[in-house]
Each structure stands twice: as structure tokens, then as C-alpha cells.
Amino acid sequence: MKKSVLLGTVAATAAFIGGAAMAAEGDTLKAVKARGELICGVNTGLVGFAAPDASGNWAGFDVAICKAVAAAVLGDPAKVKYVPTTGQTRFTALSSGEVDVLARNSTYTFSRDTDLKLDFIGVNYYDGQGFMVRKDLGVTSAKELDGATICIQTGTTTELNLADYFKANNMSYQPVNIDSNAEGEQQYMAGACDAYTTDASGLAATRAAFADPENHIILPEIISKEPLAPAVRHGDNNWGDIVRWTLNALIAAEEYGVTSANIEELATNSENPEVQRLLGASDDLGKMIGLDKDWAKNAIKASGNYGEIFAKTIGEETPIGLARGLNAQWTQGGLLYAPPFR
Amino acid sequence: MSELHAQTVSFVRETMIPPAPPPTRQTGALRWLRENLFSGPVNTILTLLGLAIIWFLVSHFWDWFAHSVWNAASLAECRQIIAETWGEGARGACWAVIRERWNQYLFGFYPMELYFRPVMAFGFLMVALAPVLFSESLQIRRIVLIVSAVLTLVLMAMLGSPMVWLAFAAVVMIGAVVIAERHAPWLLIFSVLYPLLGIWLLWGGSLWPQIMVLASIGLGWLAWKLLVRVSPLLAMVAGVLVTLILWLVAVGPAAEDAQRLIPLAITAVDSDQFGGFLLSITIGVAGIALSLPLGIILALARRSDMFLVHTLAVTFIEFIRGVPLITLLFVASLLLNYFLPPGTNFDIILRVIIMVTIFAAAYMAEVIRGGLAALPRGQYEAADALGLDYWKAQRLIILPQALKISIPGIVSTFIGMFKDTTLVVFVGLFDPLKGVSDFVRANFAWKGVYWEPFIFVGAIFFIICFSMSRYSMFLERRLRREHR
Structure with missing residues (x-):
């Protein structure tokens, strides 16, 4: 009796999981x-x-x-x-x-x-990842960002790209971790970081929404492929x-x-x-x-x-x-x- | 005053000296200041330091608040208005975003023409809570009932409620006010029925499932009544079983058939249309209402002598308390889908409510266990000496005292749980703090708005949580039995 109940449960569970998998792959x-x-x-x-x-x-x-x-x-x-x-x-x-x-x-x-x-x-x-900096920082290329503090969204591919890029160019940086785009803008505006990096499309939108877009530039380098x-x-x-x-x-x-x-x-x-x-x-x-x-x-x-x-x-x-x-x-x-x- | 001594005494005062106020140093604001703020060197330094901090904050934020813009279509327009009115470079708050999107902060994507339904559900919630929360203070209950009746009706009318619904709400609200004066205990019937009514008003659809659920509870009660003479335990089991089996088997089909016979449905609203404070309050109220009884049962189970009951309770409580709420929410939103049969639509809000409830119940159990442990042994022994059985002893002697002791802890668990409802943003629901703000900012017009939504949402959270905390203090005062 006990055995049959056990077997029955196992069979039912298997059918259950099988069914769920079917649904995922089904029509x-x-x-x-x-x-x-x-x-x-x-x-x-x-x-x-x-x-x-x-x-x-x-x-x-x-x-x-x-x-x-x-x-x-x-x-x-x-x-x-x-x-x-x-x-x-x-x-x-x-x-x-x-x-x-x-x-x-x-x-x-x-x-x-x-x-x-x-x-x-x-x-x-x-898309591709880019950098935005304040104009008065005097930086015109991402290669000049050695030692900069950079606002970066955690848990994204952009975080890994950033590390790769700086390593490949033998530069160092100080990451400021942020959780969302809105927070990133806020930190960047408050001067918590020298550069803000995310997908170029996002940078363009962010810059366009600033009160003073003319004081910020998006650097020409695109450091990653983001299809x-x-x-x-x-x-x-x-x-x-x-x-x-x-x-x-x-x-x-x-x-x-x-x-x-x-x-x-x-x-x-x-x-x-x-x-x-x-x-x-x-x-x-x-x-x-x-x-x-x-x-x-x-x-x-x-x-x-x-x-x-x-x-x-x-x-x-x-x-x-x-x-x-x-x-x-x-x-x-x-x-x-x-x-x-x- | 006689004329007798008029000639013999050189001076007689004919009127009283008017009462003079006490010296200024001993009265009013000055005395208060001296006693409370500048009573000694340490106090004086602390006062000055506090004033400096307040001044620092106010001087930094005052111009931002003072330069508030309420009428604008976008952040850019706000900035333009601020620059024109207060000069180039002035900072200012752009409350126009709240003015334009307040409805999404309060209701999420709930259909606009149906906003009156959540408002009505909220008003009825007040009616359902009043007899429970203010069972002994008639004056306050009367004020709460009348104020919520008036507010609900006015808000419903402002939100364009159809006359039928307005009349329905008016009948219920005014009926509740009248009944509260005459037969107050009857109001509790409404409190018991409220969950079904509230669910129907919020989600809409057919009313028949609600009626069928009631009917199956009625049948369960009947089974209990029939068997209670034979054996109370058997009757309890039979009653619960009948109700549960009817729920699982009969309620769905019966409700559909009845709906076909007599249509009794209102516009249905999907769970994914809930958002903002509607979502927070729905989850919060359901979680609060369910976690308290569950927490009491768990606390009693943990203190039980029965090995299995005790072990299960300890395991459950320690497991739930050892896992972050976010993990439970992820389980609810993602993992469950893999295990449920394909095509099952297990409502996401229901899943979240279940997880939030068991999470809060585990904490609640420990808070109440603290209350139980604080009771002197004598109380337990006295209950035994009176010959009360376990349940009677708990109900009449132990729990009333234990719960009273635990009120501050219980209410802080409630407040914490209510604030935790914002975590549902991580499973893709639109909580007011981040979920709604994120998509509002995703509109180019409001991209870059940062503090205003936080302040608005924070203010509403503060009002709700502060009311809860005030209520707990009121309840503590009301239940104080020691004569201190």
C-alpha cells in the first residue's frame, strides 16, 4: 500500500513536470x-x-x-x-x-x-556601450578616462564590458554602482562620478533630458556590441x-x-x-x-x-x-x- | 465700602490691585524654552546644534519647495517656467508629474472609468474595520463611520461613478451608520462578509462565485451543526471538509451555471492592471488580515507540548524567517510556474499575497510568543485551576493578555509588512515607489524627474504607517488595566 502510494506520487509528479515541459515547448x-x-x-x-x-x-x-x-x-x-x-x-x-x-x-x-x-x-x-562625460572635464576620448570614477548599472552586460575595456587598455577605474537608470542620472548630475556608461541609445535619451545637454558630451568610442x-x-x-x-x-x-x-x-x-x-x-x-x-x-x-x-x-x-x-x-x-x- | 472711615484713615484703597501676570521669566514660551531647551550647558549645545541642522536642511531645500510648478506638460516645460519665474539657474520642484500621473500612482493601470470601485471597496473596508478596531469607543467609531461615508461618496461622485453604484454605496454606508447606533454587533456580519465583497468590487466579474463560497460555508456549518451532538471533533472535521470539498469541486461549475441562468456580473479587471497604492493596500490589507490569525496559531503551536505540532511550527517559522522576502517572491513569481500544470493561471497577486502572508505570519508568531512568554506562570495555573480546557484557557485568559502585551510588536510587524509590499516591483508588479516611477520616467516628458515621485509616495506611506502607529498607541491606552 505504502509503496503504491509512493510510486503513484512519483508518477504523478513526473507527469506533472513532463506536462509543464511540454507546454513550454509545445505549440x-x-x-x-x-x-x-x-x-x-x-x-x-x-x-x-x-x-x-x-x-x-x-x-x-x-x-x-x-x-x-x-x-x-x-x-x-x-x-x-x-x-x-x-x-x-x-x-x-x-x-x-x-x-x-x-x-x-x-x-x-x-x-x-x-x-x-x-x-x-x-x-x-x-546598440553599443558608450560613455557620457561633462564637457568641462576636458576629455574627448574614452582612452583618457584612466582613473576616473564611473557610474555603472550592476548585473548587466555593460558592467562586464566596462571591466573588459579598461583591462584591455591597461587603465584603472573606480566603479560607482547604481541600480537603475534614474539613479545613474542622479548620481552623475550630483557629481558622484566623472562618467556615466550605458547603452548609447540610453545615453542619448538621458543627455536629451538634461536641463543643460550642451554641457555634456557622449564620447565617440563604442566599447561593446549590444545587438x-x-x-x-x-x-x-x-x-x-x-x-x-x-x-x-x-x-x-x-x-x-x-x-x-x-x-x-x-x-x-x-x-x-x-x-x-x-x-x-x-x-x-x-x-x-x-x-x-x-x-x-x-x-x-x-x-x-x-x-x-x-x-x-x-x-x-x-x-x-x-x-x-x-x-x-x-x-x-x-x-x-x-x-x-x- | 462704607463711608465710616472716610475721614479717619489717610488712605484707603477702594479697589483691589488688579492681578498681575507672573514675571515673564516664569511663564509661557520663555519658561518653556528655558526648562526644555536651555536648562543646562549640554542641553543648550544640543539645542543649538539641532537648530543648526534644521537651518542647514531648510536653507538647502526651501527654495526647491518654494519654486514648485504644478502646471506643465513635461519636465522641460517645468524647467522653463522655473527659469522664467525665478530667474535663470533657480531650482524648483516639478510637481506637474504628480498632477498628470497621480492616477497611476494610486491605481496603476486600473481602468479609469472604474476608479470608483476601489474607492468604494476602500470605504467599505473602513466600515468593516470600524466595529473591530473601535469596539469599545462608540464616539470614535461614529466619527470614523460618518467621515468615511461622506468621503467615499464624495470621492465616488468626483470619479464619475454611475448613479446605481453611488446609491448602493450610500445605502450601505448610511445603513452602517444607523446600525452602529442601534445594533452595533450586527456590523460584525458586514465585517465577516467584507472579504468576499471587497474581492468582487476590486476584480469584478461574476458575483456568483462569492455567493457559492458563502453557500458552501453554510453547508459546512450545517454539517457541523448536525454532528456536533455526536462528537465536537468529528463535527469540526466534517464541517471543514464539506466546505473545502465544495470549494474545490462544486463552486466553480455551480457559479458558471448560475451565471448563465441569472447574469450577475460587472466588468472584470485583471490582476496585471493593479498597481500603485491600490496594489500595495490590497496586498497589505490581505496580508495583515491573514497573518494575524496564522501567527497566533503558529505561536500556540510552537509552545505546544505535542512533538509533531511543535516541530512543524518551529521548522516553518525558522525556515521562513531565515529566507529573505525577495526570495519568496521570486519563488512565487517564477518557480511556481514550472511546477504548476500548463495553462494554470494562478493569479500573481494571489501568489504574492500568500508569500507575504506566510512571511509576516512567521514574524508575527515570534512577536506573539514573546507576549505568551511574558505572562506569569500563575495565569496558566489559574486557568487550569478553574477547570478550563486548553482552548477556553487560551481564549479567555491567556491570549487576551498576551496579545495586549504584544500590540506594539504586532503593529510594527504590520507596518513593516505594508512597507515591504513595495518589493513586489522585483516580480514585475507596479509598486508605487519604483514600479510606477520607473515607467513614468520612461516617458520622455518626465525623464529626469527624481525626487518628486519619491516625496509624494513617501508622504502617503508615512500617513498610512503613522495612522497605524497612532492606532496602536490608542489601543494600548484603551486596554490598560493596571492601575498605575
Whole structure:
């Protein structure tokens, strides 16, 4: 009797864990369609990338990816539930099945891709770590920062990059550990550190929000590669394909000049065969990934093509004022290169 | 005054000397100052030092407060207004961020048109608490009830509550005020029902689960009643079992069926829409209400002679106290997902409430154990001598005294727990201190605002915690039985 109870418990536990693992690897597409809602992991708040407004509507560069995926899968960009994730909870939230997609400015690295069992589906923003200093410090290059005190956010890749960079250049520094961007700005403004380092996009936003941006400069050196990429769970390749090609569709749309303004027109009378295939006018590419014919059209209509999203959320027209730089199309000297839709 | 001596005495005062005030050195502010602030060299030095510190702080922060801007659309506009009004380089507080985002600090992403529901739930909470907190002081209870009734109704009207709800709240509130005057014990019925009502008002959805839960408790009570003549223990077990089994098996389906028959639902609000002080107060109140009874049981269990009960209680308390709250929260938010069957939606706020409750209960148990240990042995022996059984002895003699001794400790555990609710930010919930502030700052308009949200949130926390501490002092005075 006792033995059978024990065995029963073990069997039940095994089935339980097996079931949970199955869910994590199972058919995310089916689950999303059944739910009628995409659950998207986003940042708890990062200027330009993800932030809710006064009435609680999320917007931003990462949020646009969520909207595009929801539009591609469910036909409606509004059918997204945003789950704010912190730096500590983001990957666990994804692998435990709490979110379907993680669009949260996470750096694509080897160990995260392999050891943490994530699948990064392609880079949506090429970032890099930079330094900001006060102009009156008289520093014009990061190489002159020997012995400086530097404000650095703990527990991030930026912390490791900083150590690497100073070691490689045989310099020393005094770290001032901070917990969040807001605290970093405060410490830097109060003069607790000579330089503030974080991703260049974050530095630009921070500098733009200062009362006296003209008194601060961002040093030209970019000391690390920070390819920020949306991620999905490892193992559900079909779902990975959907998110990957949704991002590619946004990038390709910019390359082919498909915008949210002219998309309806191009869908019916475009001469370009690639555009026809992309928008479902000729081949039915959607069927191959389990979506309907209009998937890419819906995704692009959600908030425009890659260039439109960039311009609306973080581009030069916005107060953040980021230049396209590496994030320009390959035809413009950038790194964005969507594989052919064929 | 007669005229008799008018001619014989050279001077007669015809009126009294008017009473003169005591010398200035012996009265009023001057005396107070001399006695309290400058009574000796050490005191004088300390006073001057204190004044210097206050002066230092005020002189540094005064202009910042004085240059407050309330009307602006962004931090940049605030800075511009400050520069225009008080000159270039002037510092100033930009309270406009609070003015624009106060609703998110208080309610998170709760739908705006439904703000009246949490307000109503909070007002009803006051009604539910009044008979418990002020059971002996009628005057104070009356004031609390009337003030909370008026405030709730006014706030609900200001937040655009529909007339139906306003009428409902008015009936409940005014009814409570009237009943408190006539049959005060009846109010306790409302206190007992409040958890179900409060949950319904906050999360919305169908009312039927609440009714079904009540019904299953009723059936459990019936089972107890039927069996209590046979054996009190059996009756207790049967009652609890019936209720639990009904909860697990019948409540869900029955509520759905009933909902199909007679729809009785209001707009549902998801847990992830909770935030700000609504979230803190929900978690705090639930944690406080649950951790006190749990803590009492744990404290009694720890002092029990029964080996298993004692060991389990010690293990539980020491384990929970040995683990940081953040660890428990991470377990609640992340680890549980791996173990629960796929697709289970175990509400995140509920998970956090459970973790916060067991955390606070472990501390509570030790505070109450201190109270139990402080009672002289004679009290226990007296209870035994009266022939009371264990539960009666605890209920009538031991616990009332032990709890009274532990009041300051209990309330500081409550206050600590309430402040700890801000830690939920680490599991992705929007606590008012950091969670809401982070996303408010993530909007470019308010990027760079730093102190204002902290001061605003800190002030509200202070008001709530200070009230709790004042209440504990009031309760101590009220329960003082020694004639000192």
C-alpha cells in the first residue's frame, strides 16, 4: 500500500513536470490563437523602447514588435497583453511560458542563446556601450578616462564590458554602482562620478533630458556590441519562424518602400514581385508558417515598416534623436539585411 | 465700602490691585524654552546644534519647495517656467508629474472609468474595520463611520461613478451608520462578509462565485451543526471538509451555471492592471488580515507540548524567517510556474499575497510568543485551576493578555509588512515607489524627474504607517488595566 502510494506520487509528479515541459515547448501558435491574445514581455519602462502613457497604453520601439506579431498572428495589433519584466525575471518568464515573446532590449549573446535555452530571432536594434562625460572635464576620448570614477548599472552586460575595456587598455577605474537608470542620472548630475556608461541609445535619451545637454558630451568610442534582439523559447521552431519573419517583413518593407500609407495601394497594384509575395498578392507565404495570407500586410500596417517605427519612437524627429547609424538598411550602409521573401 | 472711615484713615484703597501676570521669566514660551531647551550647558549645545541642522536642511531645500510648478506638460516645460519665474539657474520642484500621473500612482493601470470601485471597496473596508478596531469607543467609531461615508461618496461622485453604484454605496454606508447606533454587533456580519465583497468590487466579474463560497460555508456549518451532538471533533472535521470539498469541486461549475441562468456580473479587471497604492493596500490589507490569525496559531503551536505540532511550527517559522522576502517572491513569481500544470493561471497577486502572508505570519508568531512568554506562570495555573480546557484557557485568559502585551510588536510587524509590499516591483508588479516611477520616467516628458515621485509616495506611506502607529498607541491606552 505504502509503496503504491509512493510510486503513484512519483508518477504523478513526473507527469506533472513532463506536462509543464511540454507546454513550454509545445505549440505556442495554437495557444496564442486559442487565447486570442499575444502575451509579450516588455521592459518595465525604458525611454523610447517601452513605456505606458498616462492612460496605460504601451508604446515604443520594442512594443511595436509585439504589435506587429499580434497583427500577423491574430490580425489585430491591439490584442497584446504586455507583461513588464525586470532584468532578473525576463528570461525565466519566457522559458516558464509566462510570455510568448520577449521584446525587451535584451542583448543577444552566446550563453543566453545556448545555455538559457532562448532563441533570438534576429536583431531589431544594434546598440553599443558608450560613455557620457561633462564637457568641462576636458576629455574627448574614452582612452583618457584612466582613473576616473564611473557610474555603472550592476548585473548587466555593460558592467562586464566596462571591466573588459579598461583591462584591455591597461587603465584603472573606480566603479560607482547604481541600480537603475534614474539613479545613474542622479548620481552623475550630483557629481558622484566623472562618467556615466550605458547603452548609447540610453545615453542619448538621458543627455536629451538634461536641463543643460550642451554641457555634456557622449564620447565617440563604442566599447561593446549590444545587438538587442527579441527572443522566443527554444524548441518551438514554428513560433520562432513566425516572430523572425515578422521582424524581417518590417525590415524588408522599408527596403522595398512599403509604408503604412501606401500598403493598401501596393498590395493590389505593385509591380515588384518581391512586394507581391510579401503582401500576399501572389504566393501564399503565410500558409507555410501557419498564418493567413495577409500576415505580413497586417504586421506592417500595425505601426508601419521598420523605418517608420524607428522614426516615430526613437528617431531624429523625437526628443531622443537617435541617428540610424548601424540600424540603417544595408543599402544605406547599415546592418539591416532581410533575407528574401521567396 | 462704607463711608465710616472716610475721614479717619489717610488712605484707603477702594479697589483691589488688579492681578498681575507672573514675571515673564516664569511663564509661557520663555519658561518653556528655558526648562526644555536651555536648562543646562549640554542641553543648550544640543539645542543649538539641532537648530543648526534644521537651518542647514531648510536653507538647502526651501527654495526647491518654494519654486514648485504644478502646471506643465513635461519636465522641460517645468524647467522653463522655473527659469522664467525665478530667474535663470533657480531650482524648483516639478510637481506637474504628480498632477498628470497621480492616477497611476494610486491605481496603476486600473481602468479609469472604474476608479470608483476601489474607492468604494476602500470605504467599505473602513466600515468593516470600524466595529473591530473601535469596539469599545462608540464616539470614535461614529466619527470614523460618518467621515468615511461622506468621503467615499464624495470621492465616488468626483470619479464619475454611475448613479446605481453611488446609491448602493450610500445605502450601505448610511445603513452602517444607523446600525452602529442601534445594533452595533450586527456590523460584525458586514465585517465577516467584507472579504468576499471587497474581492468582487476590486476584480469584478461574476458575483456568483462569492455567493457559492458563502453557500458552501453554510453547508459546512450545517454539517457541523448536525454532528456536533455526536462528537465536537468529528463535527469540526466534517464541517471543514464539506466546505473545502465544495470549494474545490462544486463552486466553480455551480457559479458558471448560475451565471448563465441569472447574469450577475460587472466588468472584470485583471490582476496585471493593479498597481500603485491600490496594489500595495490590497496586498497589505490581505496580508495583515491573514497573518494575524496564522501567527497566533503558529505561536500556540510552537509552545505546544505535542512533538509533531511543535516541530512543524518551529521548522516553518525558522525556515521562513531565515529566507529573505525577495526570495519568496521570486519563488512565487517564477518557480511556481514550472511546477504548476500548463495553462494554470494562478493569479500573481494571489501568489504574492500568500508569500507575504506566510512571511509576516512567521514574524508575527515570534512577536506573539514573546507576549505568551511574558505572562506569569500563575495565569496558566489559574486557568487550569478553574477547570478550563486548553482552548477556553487560551481564549479567555491567556491570549487576551498576551496579545495586549504584544500590540506594539504586532503593529510594527504590520507596518513593516505594508512597507515591504513595495518589493513586489522585483516580480514585475507596479509598486508605487519604483514600479510606477520607473515607467513614468520612461516617458520622455518626465525623464529626469527624481525626487518628486519619491516625496509624494513617501508622504502617503508615512500617513498610512503613522495612522497605524497612532492606532496602536490608542489601543494600548484603551486596554490598560493596571492601575498605575
